[in-house]
Amino acid sequence: MTDSEQQTNPPGRRRAIDRGLHLATVAGIQIRLDSSLLLIFLLVVYLLGATVFPGWHPDWSGTTRWLTATAAGLLFFTSVLLHELAHSLVAIRSGIPVPRITLFLFGGVAEISEEPPTPRTEFLIAIAGPATSLALGIVFSSLGASLAGPEFARLITEDQEAALASLSPLATLLFWLGPVNIVLGLFNLVPGFPMDGGRVLRAGIWWATGDLNRATRIASDVGRLFGWILMVLGAMQALAGLLLQGMWLLLIGWFLANTASASYKQLQLRDLLKAVTARDLMRRRFETVDATSSVATFLDEQLLQSPQVLWPVTEGGRLVGLVSLAEVRNVPVEERHGTAVGSVMRTDLEEMTLVPDLDAHRALLALQTHSLPLAVVDGDRVVGLLSEQDAMKWLLLHQR
8 A cells, every 4th residue: 555645743743754764865855664664575575475476386496486576575665666756756846845755564655745736736646656556557467468478368268277387487477566556556546535546536626625624624534434444344354264364454444544534634733834933833942052161061050950952052142053962972071171062063053953934834844854953043043942842832722
């Protein structure tokens, strides 16, 4: 299962970027692998190598069987990545940033950072993924049929087992990948938000009503219903003795139902944050430390005496850096009195600062890529600090 996602996570909910392994960067999009992907990859390879391919090719050696299964698993997740890249590239072409794609247990997520501006854009972004999967399925199946030759088409109608056994490893690989990609494309067209079909449904309702909130609510309700149907079917399969298939449907259904609810809440949060800026969310009471102050003085008089975790470092009131426990903890004890804070401070100010008038949505996205608060800077003066905890307080006071 794959899905494209508009990311506006509440503060405190850490995203896949924090734990995923960076694989590559394509068209400015980070490709990350979540650790949960290893589990499903091993499961796919095991099922192919231990059950599917032995049934197709009882005469294959173990080496051939497992090498083909491994190649099939790798190409399957490459197909999932291409599905998500299709979403992402259409979004970027429409002027919507896509910082990363994360492949994980249930497939992949293209983290589209903004809601599409029009129903047409929503439709084009949503349909790109399933269209890519369907196209890959047709191409793989056609290549497999070409490799198998005209005799295969006749043989498959007379003796299916003999026809499958006659396939080469490459043809076998293609004949498995083709239908799997077609099923992937069709499954994602099921109108359950936030799946691709649910986003197509939302685009249609949005176009018909002109109301994005109403369209999202209806599409989310359909998504939750579809998730519950999958969970019921999974429970029925598990009770019938098909435990693995049943548990898998239960997991997917639970994931869809919860994601559908979360996606609607994200849109509500985005509406709540309209016309809100970093200045509205930031903490105005904070301490600074002079660049010439010693590390020992900073530790004794500020860091250990305050709940504040990030200190702006100043010279004559002008911001020159930032310091936290991470920068001073490695200074040897005997050197702390003679070491100035300015010599160990962070100087990557562009990475760690925000402007006061930055809209709150973008400020929250910036916060989610850091474990520390960010400094809010007007010119070269610090006017506030913004942390996830501060933003959460504001949200709790204003959400209804």
